Amino acid sequence: MTITIAIEPPRQPEILRLLALSDAYAASLYPAESNHLVDISSLERPSVLFLVARTNGAVAGCCALADAGDGTAEIKRMFVDPAWRGLRIGKLLLAAIIDSARQSKLDAIRLETGIHQPEAIGLYRAYGFTDIPPFGAYKPDPLSLFMEKRLS
Helix, strand or coil, X not given: CCEEEEECCCCCHHHHHHHHHHHHHHHHHCCHHHCCCCCHHHHCCXXXXXXXXXXXXXXXXXXXXXXXXXXXXXXXXXXXXXXXXXXXXXXXXXXXXXXXXXXXXXXXXXXXXXXXXXXXXXXXXXXXXXXXXXXXXXXXXXXXXXXXXXXX
16 A cells, blocks of 8 residues: 655645545534634645645545744644544654644644544644644634644
8 A cells, every 4th residue: 555645736626525524524523613624725825735645546634734924834624534544644644744844944833623633632742742822813712722843
């Protein structure tokens, strides 16, 4: 089995299907006001790096890194298709995002995730992310966890 991670445009049928799965998953866990999902046009901005994981050519996962313009960037839309879970695709995507952030000389990577996603939280902690207060436009939310990995 071959797994590849590459920069790709987000507006592709397979990726739109993956993002719809992500939306449905988030909606099953959290009320709308606690879902901070970005739309496809946000992922197409020049300041966003969009990575796609493919398994034997099929889209298996994705992750975006949105540069905030202040030396930090935010991970958005990290999701692995349930059909491809258990293959370490999330780890590969996260490692690629961290590597890209280091190459871009960013000081830190931040993210918001939900408290009902222990696998995601565990992955981020394993890669050195620590809890921080809400950042950017985020407001405190008892269903959200905010994390950061310092790179400098």
